[in-house]
Amino acid sequence: MGATKSEHFTEKQNQIATLAKALGHPARVAIIQYLLKVDTCICGDIVNELPLAQPTVSQHLRELKSAGLIKGNIEGNSICYCIDETALEIFKQFFAHVEVGLDEKKKRCC
Amino acid sequence: MGATKSEHFTEKQNQIATLAKALGHPARVAIIQYLLKVDTCICGDIVNELPLAQPTVSQHLRELKSAGLIKGNIEGNSICYCIDETALEIFKQFFAHVEVGLDEKKKRCC
C-alpha cells in the first residue's frame, strides 16, 4: 500500500493527474509563472528567483520536465528551460470539458 | 525537512498548487469526471464507481472538499457531492493568464 493504483484508471485520467500533480507545488507554480514573465529562461535565474536550494530547484525542474510541462535545451554551459505548450493544451482541453459538463448539468443539487 | 515551504511563496501560488495537488490523483480526477457525468451525486455511487475501498474514496472526497473543488450536502441518510465552480474558476483564470503570458512571449528559445 501507499502507491497510487494508476492501473485501475484510464490513461486520460492518469495523464491529467500527472500534469496536475506536477503543478501541485508552489515552487513549481512559481517556476511556470517565472518562465512566462521573463524572456530568457536560464536555469540559474530560476534558482536565484526561488527561495530554495539549487538541488531542490533542480529536482522541481526535473518533475516539471518529466510531466511534460517544460522542456530544457542545453545552451553551452547552461540550460534554457521553457514552457511546453502541448501539456498546457491537454490541461486546457480538460477544463473545457469540465465547463461543458457543468453547462449541461441542469440539476444542481448543491 | 520534507514539508513544503509554503510560507516562502505567494498566496496565489499556494492556492493554485493546492487546487492542482487535489486534482493530482487519478481517483480524484475520476470523481470530478463522474460528478460531471451524472445528474445525481450520491457518495455511495462514487464508491461503487471507483476501484477503491470505501474509506479510501471517503478520504479522496475529503481532500477534494478541503481544496474547495467539491462541496457536500447532507441529504437525509446519504451525502450529495457536487462540483464547486468557484475553485474551477480560479483554475481557469490561472490558465488564462498562462495563455496571455505565452502569447506575449515573442522570444521562444526552446
Next chain:
DNA sequence: AATCTTTATCGTAATATTGCAATATTAAAA
C-alpha cells in the same frame, strides 16, 4: 591543464500520501 561556472545526481532525514481493515457515527427503516 587548472579553475570556475552551471546544472545534475546521490544520499539521507523529515514529512506527506495512499490504501484499507476495523470501527465509529448518524440517520432511515423495520
Next chain:
DNA sequence: TTTTAATATTGCAATATTACGATAAAGATT
C-alpha cells in the same frame, strides 16, 4: 428500539515527496 444503510474516522503499513549538503559532470574561462 433494534437493525440496517451510508459515511466518516482511526490506526497503521507501504510508499512517495520535499529539502538540502556533498559531490559529480561537463562546458567555459584563464
